[in-house]
Amino acid sequence: MSLRIALAGNPNSGKTTVFNLLTGATQYVGNWPGVTVEKKEGALKNRPDVLLEDLPGIYSLSPYSPEEIVSRDYLLSSAPNMILNIVDASNLERNLYLTTQLAELGLPMLVALNMSDVVHKRGDAIDVAKLSQLLKLPVVEISALHDEGVREAVEQAIHLAENGEWSEPPCVFSGSLEHALAHIEDMLHHIFEDEKHGEDHHHVHRHHSRDGGLAVDIPEQQLRWYALRLFERDPHVCRQMALDEPTQARVEMLISAAEQAEDEDAEALLIRERYDYVERLTAACLVHSGKRKSAELLDRLLVNRWAALPIFALVMFAVYYVSISGLGGLLSDWATDTLFGALIPNAVSSWLAALQVSDWLIALIVDGIIAGVGAVLGFLPQLAILFLCLALLEDCGYMARIAFILDRIFRRFGLSGKSFIPMLIATGCAVPGIMASRTIENDKDRRMTVITASFMPCGAKLPLIGLIAGALFGGSALIAASAYVIGASSVLVSGLMLKKTRRFACSATPFIMELPDYHLPNLRNVLLQAWDRCKAFIKKAGTIILLASMLIWLLSNFNWRLQMSPADASMLASLGNLLAPLFAPLGWGSWQAAVATIAGLTAKEAIVGTMGVLYGVELVSETGMEMWSNFAAAFTPLGAYSFLLFNLLCVPCFAAVGAIRREMDSARWTLTALGYQACFAYGVSLCVYQLGRFLGGHGFNFGSAAAMLIVAIFLYLLLRKQRYQCEFAAACNPQGCAK
Ligand code: GDP
Numbered sequence: 001m002s003l004r005i006a007l008a009g010n011p012n013s014g015k016t017t018v019f020n021l022l023t024g025a026t027q028y029v030g031n032w033p034g035v036t037v038e039k040k041e042g043a044l045k046n047r048p049d050v051l052l053e054d055l056p057g058i059y060s061l062s063p064y065s066p067e068e069i070v071s072r073d074y075l076l077s078s079a080p081n082m083i084l085n086i087v088d089a090s091n092l093e094r095n096l097y098l099t100t101q102l103a104e105l106g107l108p109m110l111v112a113l114n115m116s117d118v119v120h121k122r123g124d125a126i127d128v129a130k131l132s133q134l135l136k137l138p139v140v141e142i143s144a145l146h147d148e149g150v151r152e153a154v155e156q157a158i159h160l161a162e163n164g165e166w167s168e169p170p171c172v173f174s175g176s177l178e179h180a181l182a183h184i185e186d187m188l189h190h191i192f193e194d195e196k197h198g199e200d201h202h203h204v205h206r207h208h209s210r211d212g213g214l215a216v217d218i219p220e221q222q223l224r225w226y227a228l229r230l231f232e233r234d235p236h237v238c239r240q241m242a243l244d245e246p247t248q249a250r251v252e253m254l255i256s257a258a259e260q261a262e263d264e265d266a267e268a269l270l271i272r273e274r275y276d277y278v279e280r281l282t283a284a285c286l287v288h289s290g291k292r293k294s295a296e297l298l299d300r301l302l303v304n305r306w307a308a309l310p311i312f313a314l315v316m317f318a319v320y321y322v323s324i325s326g327l328g329g330l331l332s333d334w335a336t337d338t339l340f341g342a343l344i345p346n347a348v349s350s351w352l353a354a355l356q357v358s359d360w361l362i363a364l365i366v367d368g369i370i371a372g373v374g375a376v377l378g379f380l381p382q383l384a385i386l387f388l389c390l391a392l393l394e395d396c397g398y399m400a401r402i403a404f405i406l407d408r409i410f411r412r413f414g415l416s417g418k419s420f421i422p423m424l425i426a427t428g429c430a431v432p433g434i435m436a437s438r439t440i441e442n443d444k445d446r447r448m449t450v451i452t453a454s455f456m457p458c459g460a461k462l463p464l465i466g467l468i469a470g471a472l473f474g475g476s477a478l479i480a481a482s483a484y485v486i487g488a489s490s491v492l493v494s495g496l497m498l499k500k501t502r503r504f505a506c507s508a509t510p511f512i513m514e515l516p517d518y519h520l521p522n523l524r525n526v527l528l529q530a531w532d533r534c535k536a537f538i539k540k541a542g543t544i545i546l547l548a549s550m551l552i553w554l555l556s557n558f559n560w561r562l563q564m565s566p567a568d569a570s571m572l573a574s575l576g577n578l579l580a581p582l583f584a585p586l587g588w589g590s591w592q593a594a595v596a597t598i599a600g601l602t603a604k605e606a607i608v609g610t611m612g613v614l615y616g617v618e619l620v621s622e623t624g625m626e627m628w629s630n631f632a633a634a635f636t637p638l639g640a641y642s643f644l645l646f647n648l649l650c651v652p653c654f655a656a657v658g659a660i661r662r663e664m665d666s667a668r669w670t671l672t673a674l675g676y677q678a679c680f681a682y683g684v685s686l687c688v689y690q691l692g693r694f695l696g697g698h699g700f701n702f703g704s705a706a707a708m709l710i711v712a713i714f715l716y717l718l719l720r721k722q723r724y725q726c727e728f729a730a731a732c733n734p735q736g737c738a739k
Helices: 015-023 066-078 089-105 116-121 128-135 150-163 175-191 220-231 235-241 245-262 266-285 290-302 308-325 327-354 359-377 380-395 398-412 417-426 430-439 443-453 459-473 477-499 523-542 544-557 571-586 591-599 605-619 629-634 637-649 654-664 667-695 702-719 727-732
Strands: 003-009 027-031 038-043 050-054 082-088 109-114 139-141 193-196 203-208 214-219
Touching: 003 015, 003 066, 003 089, 003 150, 015 038, 015 050, 015 082, 015 109, 015 150, 066 089, 082 089, 082 150, 089 109, 089 116, 089 128, 089 220, 089 266, 109 116, 109 128, 109 150, 128 139, 128 266, 139 150, 175 220, 175 245, 175 266, 214 220, 220 235, 220 245, 220 266, 245 266, 290 308, 290 398, 308 327, 308 380, 308 398, 308 459, 308 477, 327 359, 327 380, 327 459, 359 523, 359 544, 359 605, 380 398, 380 459, 380 523, 398 417, 398 477, 417 430, 417 443, 417 477, 430 443, 430 654, 443 477, 443 654, 443 667, 459 477, 459 523, 459 605, 459 629, 459 637, 477 637, 477 667, 477 702, 523 544, 523 605, 544 571, 544 591, 544 605, 571 591, 571 637, 571 667, 591 605, 591 637, 605 629, 637 667, 654 667, 667 702
Parallel strands: 003 050, 003 082, 082 109, 109 139
Antiparallel strands: 027 038, 038 050, 203 214
16 A cells, blocks of 8 residues: 655745755655645655655645645545654744644644754754643654655554544643534534444444535544634635535534633634644744844833833834934934025025026926925935934844734734735835735735825835924924824724625634744845935935925916915915815815825925925025924924824825825726825815814814814724625524624
């Protein structure tokens, strides 16, 4: 009889290396039926009767990706004699997640801790005996790269396969969950007729579906696997098992009880407890060297469930303090007021006047280009310092921890754990952020991420944040930090609201990431990264902002008869005046603000550029100080804050809209996204302005009433009951779900 051994493990755990070592040249490479996932198999070099089958690299057995589905179907239906689980021991915690799932399949299994050379080199050690005891599985250490222990491991695997003994699954879940699972398992035991399956000595539970046909064969050792799938309302398994309605109702009752007890939905509950188990397992079996110990202590603080967020908030506040109020603020003030406000324009205008250039051209260059581009470039020092701080945080390993913390929060808000990477990237620029959402397999999660990613304040919005904070709030770092808080909250609030609508109702995809080691930042890397971002900013100032500033200047200095005219009678003013009433309820109904908002669609820096052209010009005095005081006089602080919020949250720049269109691949979804963003921004700004006015003692009026109504609508959308379940639940739930 020939034996089949399945190689399973995370991507990059070393499966290919093991496979090549054991099979040599006898490999066959093809595709799994129906999908483009590669399938490799080969006979062992010295045992042609043993076939090694290499499964695709996967992180879990949840049906989220083709690789996961292929592996899961194969292990369940083709029942190999043995699973050889290759674990990257240098990333033990991440890898053991899959191990616990594989162990539930009811197949004989051997865990091979690969890369043990890396573990030893770090000075760490793994207590193999303890791990084996806790997992209830045989565990061995190997190093595929150095060909150490691999052959012994496969010998042991063959031995186990020949005996065909399957082991008990490890105790992964907590008491109340195990209780519910045991009940479901028990129910499966009872409702299925016990049958001897031919010559085979395995017990097979065969369940007859309601129409009398055979629904599914379940070997006894797989009952737990099926109970777990029922518990997480797995749609495939629910359909496959076709339980009768009373049984479905009983299962649903058990699930709901557990969900209520733990205040978490069933699937998330299983995922969380599995994480917790793997964390405990790793802590019990991995013995760290001293250096790793201090890193672990640090992690205990920085990634702590309670302390992590306040620490993160403090760190970010410090970063904004240094870049917006502190050194960055000082340098930017100098650049705006002195360099671009006096030195350069004065020098250029006298030089151009000496060359006898006509007045209007001087005005275009000085009041249009220099004022517009200068207004934007004036914020470069603030940006440079911010980029530098962020690069430092990233290089020393803290950013990955932030990602980890945010991931945990995102999942709680029903957003895919994978969304936070696009969000993190979007704080640099929304375009790559939106593109990064491609890694999310679930359509609903991906669309939601595309819609909300641009709420994060990108680098281009920073000049606007700096302008409002500087001109109206005395350079307050709080205003700057609040922009990030509002951006991130908007993502979360939208996540909650959208998840309750039919189009987005579905549970979030789990995501597993590893935390990199801490290390001292490499100065060269940090500088390079900060410089790269600054370069992009400068390039934009020299291209899009330059053109936009020229256009704004021309439109604001000529009337429709193409004669020079005061700004208030210009083409731009008449266009802006058309739109201004729309924004008046938000507290900034001037034509200049309306025009700047529209200009911001070309690039968000253009808002500041436009303001520079429209407000900065007349102020370039002899001393050049206080370039933005005209701007400050045109707004109330509350109105300015509302202006900031609207421009942070509303439709992003054209480049990002293009990215949304590409990722959505549908005009309707693109319009939905843009419409949602515009409405959300309008609603938030209106509420902030009108309620702020009311609370500031300016009396109750129609605007305050409208704002209260909007708040009520937001609250309703947030707090209403989840009416739509994802189709996963619907397949299991006898009551079905509202289609
Ligand atoms: P797969 O994605 O699981 O097939 O992983 P690969 O076999 O391609 O291995 C991923 C990387 O890990 C390759 O660069 C291997 O050379 C390396 N690798 C595999 N096994 C070991 C090992 O035992 N020790 C070390 N240091 N590296 C290994």
